Amino acid sequence: xxxxxxxxxxxxxxxxxxxxxxxxxxxxxxxxxxxxxxxxxxxxxxxxxxxxxxxxxxxxxxxxxxxxxxxxxxxxxxxxxxxxxxxxxxxxxxxxxxxxxxxxxxxxxxxxxxxxxxxxxxxxxxxxxxxxxxxxxxxxxxxxxxxxxxxxxxxxxxxxxxxxxxxxxxxxxxxxxxxxxxxxxxxxxxxxxxxxxxxxxxxxxxxxxxxxxxxxxxxxxxxxxxxxx
Amino acid sequence: xxxxxxxxxxxxxxxxxxxxxxxxxxxxxxxxxxxxxxxxxxxxxxxxxxxxxxxxxxxxxxxxxxxxxxxxxxxxxxxxxxxxxxxxxxxxxxxxxxxxxxx
Numbered sequence: 001x002x003x004x005x006x007x008x009x010x011x012x013x014x015x016x017x018x019x020x021x022x023x024x025x026x027x028x029x030x031x032x033x034x035x036x037x038x039x040x041x042x043x044x045x046x047x048x049x050x051x052x053x054x055x056x057x058x059x060x061x062x063x064x065x066x067x068x069x070x071x072x073x074x075x076x077x078x079x080x081x082x083x084x085x086x087x088x089x090x091x092x093x094x095x096x097x098x099x100x101x102x103x104x105x106x107x108x109x110x111x112x113x114x115x116x117x118x119x120x121x122x123x124x125x126x127x128x129x130x131x132x133x134x135x136x137x138x139x140x141x142x143x144x145x146x147x148x149x150x151x152x153x154x155x156x157x158x159x160x161x162x163x164x165x166x167x168x169x170x171x172x173x174x175x176x177x178x179x180x181x182x183x184x185x186x187x188x189x190x191x192x193x194x195x196x197x198x199x200x201x202x203x204x205x206x207x208x209x210x211x212x213x214x215x216x217x218x219x220x221x222x223x224x225x226x227x228x229x
Numbered sequence: 230x231x232x233x234x235x236x237x238x239x240x241x242x243x244x245x246x247x248x249x250x251x252x253x254x255x256x257x258x259x260x261x262x263x264x265x266x267x268x269x270x271x272x273x274x275x276x277x278x279x280x281x282x283x284x285x286x287x288x289x290x291x292x293x294x295x296x297x298x299x300x301x302x303x304x305x306x307x308x309x310x311x312x313x314x315x316x317x318x319x320x321x322x323x324x325x326x327x328x329x330x331x332x
C-alpha cells in the first residue's frame with residue numbers, strides 16, 4: 001500500500017512538472033527531449049501521460065499560466081442551483097484552460113441569488129398556515145487573457161461538449177479589430193448604399209477642374225502672345 | 230396533459246388566438262386614431278373601426294392561467310403555476326432548485 005502511494009505521488013509529481021514547463025523552463029529543459037511523437041519528460045510523451053490513470057489528478061489545483069500582455073480575451077459566467085455540480089464544472093474549466101495554456105483568473109464567487117416564495121398550504125383560504133420555499137442561484141466567473149479567438153472558441157466548444165446538466169454557462173468574448181475598422185465599415189456601407197462622393201469631395205474635385213481649366217487658358221494665351229510676337 | 234378544459238380556459242385560448250390574428254390591424258387603427266397630425270374625420274373613423282373589433286381581440290382580454298389546473302388567480306409567473314400547484318410540484322421536487330426554506 002505504501003509503495004503504491006509512493007508511485008502515485010511520483011506520477012502526480014511528473015504530471016505537475018508537465019503542467020509547469022512554461023513557468024520553470026530553465027529547470028525543466030534538462031529533462032525534456034524531443035522525439036518524433038513530440039516532447040517527452042522522463043521518457044514519457046504527453047499523450048502517454050494523458051492516458052495514464054493518476055489517482056487524485058483532478059483534485060490537484062491546475063497550473064495557472066501567467067498573463068503575458070494583460071489583454072482580456074473572454075469572461076465565462078457559470079450559474080447553477082447546485083453548488084457541488086458548479087464546483088465540479090469549475091474545476092473542469094480550470095484544468096481545461098491550463099491544458100490549452102490559457103491564462104485565467106481564479107474563479108470568482110459572485111453573490112448567490114436567493115428567490116423566496118411564501119404560499120398558503122391549502123388550495124383554498126386558511127391564509128394563516130403558509131409554507132416557505134426558496135431557490136438559490138450560485139454563480140462563478142472566470143476571466144481569460146492573452147488568447148487567440150480561435151483557441152477561446154475551441155475551449156468554449158470543449159466545455160459545451162462536456163457540460164454538466166444543471167450548470168449554465170455564458171461566455172463574453174472580446175476580439176481585437178485592425179486599425180481603421182470604423183472607416184472600413186463606413187466605406188462598405190456607403191458602397192452598399194451606392195452613394196458617390198460627399199459634398200466636400202465634390203467641391204474639391206470641381207475646384208481642381210477649374211484650376212486646370214484656368215491654367216490651360218493661361219497657357220493658350222501665353223502661346224498666342226508668343227506667336228503674335 | 231394539461232388541465233381539464235372549462236369555459237374560462239377555452240375563452241382564454243380563443244382570446245390568445247384572436248389577439249395574435251388581429252394584432253397588426255388593431256395597432257394600425259390605433260396609430261391612426263391617436264395621430265394628431267391627421268384630420269379629425271379620419272381619426273374618428275379609425276376609432277369607430279377599433280370599436281368594431283371583437284372584444285377578445287383586445288390584448289387586455291388575455292390573462293395568465295395556471296398550466297396545471299387552469300386557475301386564474303394567484304399565479305407565480307416564473308413557473309406559470311397557481312400557488313397550490315407550485316407547492317405540490319415544489320414538494321415533489323419537480324421544480325429545479327426549489328426547496329423548502331425556513332428563516
